[in-house]
Amino acid sequence: MHSDQPIQHAVILLHGLCGSGLEMGSIPKALRKNGCAVIELLIPNYSAGHVDPDVTPHWEDWCAVVDSEITRLKANFKTVSICGLSMGATLALAVASRSTEAIAIVALSPVLRYDGWSIPWYQHLMQIPFFLGYKNWSHKEGEPYGIKNFDMRRRVANALKKDGVAAVGAAAIPARQLRGAHLMMAYVRKSLKKVKTNILVIHAIDDETASPKNPELILEKVSSEMRKVIWLGDCYHIITVDNEREIVTNETVQFLMKNIEMHLKDISYRELNNHSPLKDRRG
Template sequence: MPAANGNSHAVLLLHGLSSSPLELRFLARLLSDEGFIVHTPTLSGYSAGSGHENMEHWIDAAVAEFDTLASRYRHVSVCGLSMGATLAAAVAHERPAARAMLLLSITLNYDGWAIPWYRFLLDYVYYTPLRSRYRYREREPYGLRNEALRLKIARAMQKNQISEVGPASISMPALHEASRLARSVRKKLKNISADCLLIHAIDDETSSPHNARFVAANVGASFMRTIWLDDSYHMITSDNEREAVARECALFLRESAAASDSSNNPTPVVSRALARRLRQLATVAEKA
């Protein structure tokens, strides 16, 4: 990581469950091009190939990454995709100094239209000997509305255990800890005050729009924006609207930092259109 400077804004990017930073490659590149310091770590016990740890360990590992950035940069925001968004919210709860949290396809419940009907039974299976043997296998549409990319991912899933949109399968212990994390975050939302951006696909096949609506209705943020996508599925950082997602993230981060800076500046920041309108009203008042 480069040395800090007085005006820097770092973004901690957290990928989905048992996956890798590849999911966030496009977003990371655009944010970097826009001047943000981007950090996409792998987390022990959470990322692909890093073993198994409980969700408390995930939070501790992510918070440690946040603290490292906070020691070097003026603003630090946290962004996550899927279960990574849920983990990002947990970090924002533990670190109220977080400038903003960007929650992309947040998953508080696996309730999308492609989730098998027996998904609820997996919580019970965890308490049987099957928990060390069962793995939930990803299947079409792999979070992608883009059919050409979906075919590419299907081939990658057959050859490898992981692709640019996530793992080929997820272990039972990982799913159990993810459910625990989601339950914990649902209870803590009202105490999270970081500026909040929600981006969610209306056709998300993994986590329905109810997930984003629940956050919007319960989070303690005073500055919040919700953006709905109509040409993507769950993996919005890779799908058809990935550029729009990345640009909205960059815009929100700039607005959040600007609002923070202006709070220490007695001069209000207004748009040119609003400034013109205020001048017109002042002129009318003088003539009255």
């Protein structure tokens, strides 16, 4: 796309739970280079720095923010797509199960259950204190921070210690946000058949947070006409900044650009067929 042409295509980026745009790595820059407007959404009681410690969020409110942004963008752009990482990918699926306004979804390391190899067996019991009224605790992130690359992991650990947030997300996730995430995951697991948007899933085989069962369930259940999965062999959960980050960026951009092209061709074809036929002027 030429830089002097008006930008006609928007991509919403959804980072992980209590994270920031840092998690998306080089994807924003690559999308802009390909002529897309990039919208890095900050969602109340979801995004880092926008969490009220006294509020227990509803995942429907997170969806409502994305839905509202899609509506706003549709008034100004020919297409809107969504690219989400981790719980952001799950949020994208939740939105797509209720709306077909986005033409494509890229789900990076989607989480339908916390069932990766680093998740302790008692993880599901961590919701019990919440039900008993103990809501002001947090789950602290620890090694390997979703990253297989040792040097990157060391830098992330230092950033988390210094700033409380890094390319892997926040140093700790409050129980209230975790509760919202669990409810959203349960909804998405039951609603995958309602997803009709074309989808690309990119997932690490050794993902320590979400096992390969997560993308397998998505690909099996969604109703999307185009569905594709790419497996990575040298990453953990935060694939956007790990060893195979260039593959992730390239495949994400290629998939979105292909869907934009397909959508525009479909519009042209439909417009051509909708023209009134020429009247027969013989006789």
